[in-house]
Amino acid sequence: MDQAIFRSQSAVDGAPGFRERSGETVTIVAEIREDDAQVASDEQVARLFRIRFSDGVETEAFEDELITDEVSEAS
Numbered sequence: 739m740d741q742a743i744f745r746s747q748s749a750v751d752g753a754p755g756f757r758e759r760s761g762e763t764v765t766i767v768a769e770i771r772e773d774d775a776q777v778a779s780d781e782q783v784a785r786l787f788r789i790r791f792s793d794g795v796e797t798e799a800f801e802d803e804l805i806t807d808e809v810s811e812a813s
Contacts, residue, residue, distance in 0.1 A: 740766045742804035744789065754797055764789040770798060 744764045748755020767788040785801040 740806065742766055742789070742806045744791075744799060745803050745805055747800075747803055756791075756795075756797060759791060762791060764791055764799075764804070766804065767796065 741763055744756070744759060744762050746755050746757045746760045748757040751758040767790050770786040770788055772783065787799055787801065787804060788796060789799045789804070790796045
């Protein structure tokens with residue numbers, strides 16, 4: 739599974755946005771996919787992922803909240 743740095747865009751702490759956890763490395767568990775026909779008809783649909791923090795807490799994050807470049811460089 740891939741890893742990324744989580745950058746919350748939430749205005750509040752806690753679930754579901756977890757603003758206080760920005761900067762933590764997360765594991766990308768899976769991409770959450772809508773019906774493929776619906777996605778194909780709407781090019782503006784943001785990709786959404788299921789992520790897991792190191793303590794096991796899972797939530798969803800949009801693609802623009804996950805930074806993968808910095809994790810690759812640190813390895």
